[in-house]
Amino acid sequence: MHTIAEAAAALAGRERILVFTGAGISTESGIPDFRGPNGVWKKVDPKNFTLRHYVQNPDFRRQRWERWFGAQRPTHRPNAAHRAVAQLWSTGRMIGCITQNIDGLHVDGGLPESALAEVHGNPRGIMCVDQGHPSKVAEVRERWQAGELDPRCDCGSILKSTVIMFGENLPPAATYLAYQFSTSADAAIAVGSTISVFPAAEYLLSVADRRHPLVILNMGPTDADELATARLEGKAGDLLPQLISALQAQAGG
Secondary structure, rough: OOOHHHHHHHHHOOOOOEEEOOOOHHHHOOOOOOOOOOOOOOOHHHHEEHHHHHHOHHHHHHHHHHHOOOOOOOOOOOOHHHHHHHEEEEEEOEEEHHHHHHHHOOHHOOOOOOHHEEEOEEEEEEOOOOOOOOEEHHHHHHHHHHOOOOEOOOOOOEEEEEEEEOOOOOOOOHHHHHHHHHHHHHEEEEOOOOOOOOOOHHHHHHHOOOOEEEEEEOOOOOOOOOHOOEEEEHHHHHHHHHHHHHHHHEEEO
């Protein structure tokens, strides 16, 4: 393991830092990760979250709308790590953030959508399955509250959130933005990810493949530890603010 000072030193002089985040950045906001000891996939079957299952099971769709619009919808807030990413962006030394997360907390934490590639989608939108037609969330919510528990698009297609399900193509705009960030980056910080989910991990690994510095912050090992210039073990909400402060001190900020 390395120190905060060593991690900051690895990023000295870098002005186009890519931030890559996984579920571990949001666990301190009360959102469980997916593959950990208490992860989501220990409690539910991933097969239930395929696009095919969603389309073929109206009861499941009604459960998802109830979870999204109902009184028991969970409320999560960004934590210190999300705010630290936004802080790094404000310094001008960050090219952008690629996230595997679908919680929307980077935007809530102050990062502009233009600086964020949500390659697995986000919870801010609704679209139809067949044509990808967008629907306004407020209007669909009103219809659901009026008793339309399995709302449809005007074209007749099933509606779903813009969170990507298994078996669904990744959003083209987000993947193109991720590619732009990745190819322009001169360093990378990976936060809260095992760096094992593809194709998302490829964007991060391509930065290391070009021999640019890679700093990894995670609880537990990752699949890219051997590529890391510096490796920090611990909670993202503790470590990332310290690292960003050290980077600002480098520049006299």
